[in-house]
Amino acid sequence: MSPAQPVHPVHIVWDWNGTLLDDLSVMVDAVSACQEAIGEPAVDAATYRQQHCLPGRAFHDRLCGRPVTEAEWPTITQTFAEHMAARHPPLRAGAARLLEWVSAQGHTQSLLSLTADARLRREVAQLHLDIFFQRIDGRHAPATPKSEALQSQLAALGEPDRRRVVLIGDTTDDAEAARACGVRAVLHTGGFETLEKLRTAGAPVVDSLTAAAQLAVDRSPRTSQRSSPLGVGLGHDTHRHR
Structure with a gap:
């Protein structure tokens, strides 16, 4: 079955450590x-x-x-x-099915991490997730800021409409990088920083990756309860902590 074609497709930039990985x-x-x-x-x-x-x-x-x-x-x-x-990269429960759901809705995805690029690619291949991403970019130089890495990835993607780009992550640094690049961010509480700290980031904060993905694609009129990802096993609490 070919993916659905939403009227307003989004591009999700996923964080790795603390987000797709439960590490x-x-x-x-x-x-x-x-x-x-x-x-x-x-x-x-x-x-x-x-x-x-x-x-x-x-x-x-x-x-x-x-x-x-x-x-x-x-x-x-x-x-x-x-x-x-x-380490053996511990994929968050249900993450692979969530990536599959996003693709099936006709949206696009990439992976951006400050993990060393070679290690990142090795871990993604080990988990058989590379098929979901248009690009996979890790760190090439020490102390590279996430904002600089995001700018580089967006350029490599052909400069997609930044109004339709959403970074899903787990830290205030993710939100700051998104803001610096003129894209949206959604943060989830299951990663490396506390809810209290995430609340200071100026981005929506939700309780699960499922809720984060649903919020990321909410701008698409095709998004409906029928195409909800809430059954993929990443939790059913969609309460927002903004």
Whole structure:
């Protein structure tokens, strides 16, 4: 069956870590290992979510309560890379079916992450998700801002109408990147930052990826209860926390 053709198709830019991946516990373990490698205490999930920020060095500065030294930073980056290389990417339950639903409605999708590009592509292929994305873009240079990465991806996509582009993510940084590029953002609460922090981002905040995808495509007159993604297993709570 060919995809439906909505009157107003949207393009969804998906975040990876904390969004399509349900990897908070994996990231907490990795960051804790980095902290311990430089003689600092491990962190728990609550601390991670409360203190999370980008770039990564600023995050570790916060966790340490002091600036990370030039001698410590290479230890942190190496330890983190080793943990990421060894992980099996934990796809969020129902995410593959949600990507399939978005495509079936005639919308387009891409993936944008600050994960190293080679690792990102390897993980996406491992999970057999590459068929859903027009582009997959990871980080090519250290400390690349998400806004710069988003600008580059939109240019590579042929500059789609930015009024029809929506970034779905889990952090205030995602919302800031979307705003800098003139596109919409929808944030969900199941990732790396707390609800209280997400509420400061100036973007809609919802409780699940299902609700985020539904909100992203709401501008299409073809969107209806009959074509709702709410049965794909990502939760049925569509309450908005804006």
